[in-house]
Amino acid sequence: METPHHRRTITFDVAGSEPDAVEVRGRLVDERPWAERPQDLPVVHDLELAAVVSLADFTVRSVEIRFHTYPHSECPQIAQAYQQLVGVRVGRGWTRAMRERLGGPAGCTHLRELARAMAPVLVQAAFSARVRANPSREGDEDRLRTVLPFLSGTCHIWAPGGVGEQKLDAGWVPGTTAYPVPPVEDFLD
Structure with missing residues (x-):
């Protein structure tokens, strides 16, 4: 591929911030890889959204917004609006709740994209944190049943x-087989 016209990179890191919570830090960077001169704006957006989220109920405890690079001097003025996410549960209805509070001119389209993408990242991270904290996998079957409501209906x-x-009903325990997990028939033997 030749040099792209545009590149958007979205990254997330999730780490423990408190014994019962994690910090989800998302960053969105829009670049013009072809731009060599400052006036061509090689980086258009470099925005960060960090949220501390309870592992017990996935409720947002705090939100921090950082504008590193942005096109208009007024862009950072919207950061305070994202405090409306505090107290909202990340899970079913998250995107709707976020849109109601921060849709259109009430927010920033790029920060909304980060906030929207935070939900599936958080589900992955919560399960990963449980596996990391319990390498023996003891009790995983029960813990997975508590995560299942977050997964149900999310994909085929x-x-x-x-x-x-x-697969779960047939005895599969996540983390005990290599990926890709074998077909369900393999667990029924």
């Missing part, structure tokens, strides 16, 4: 009654 694997649930 986790459709209600789908292959994810069928």
Whole structure:
């Protein structure tokens, strides 16, 4: 591929911030890889959204917004609006709740994109944190049942009654097999 006209990079890091919470830090960078002169604006956006989220109920405890690079001097003025996410539960209804509070001119389209993408990242990170804290996997079956409501209906694997649930019912324990996880038939033998 030749030099792109545009590159958007979204990254997330999630780490423990408190014994019962994690900090989710997302960063969005829009670049013009072809731009060599400052007036061509090689970096258009470099924005960061950090949230501390409870692991017990996935409720947002705090939000911090950072504008590193932005096109208009007024852009950072919207940062305070994102405090409206404090107290909101990340899970089903998250995107709707976020849109109601920060949709259109009430927010920033790029920060909304980061906030929207935070939900699936948080689900992955919560499970990863549990596995990391319990390398023996003791009790994982029960813990997974508490995570299942967050996964149910999110994709064809986790459709209600789908292959994810069928594998669990057949005795599969996540983290005990290599990826890709074998077909459900392999667990029924």
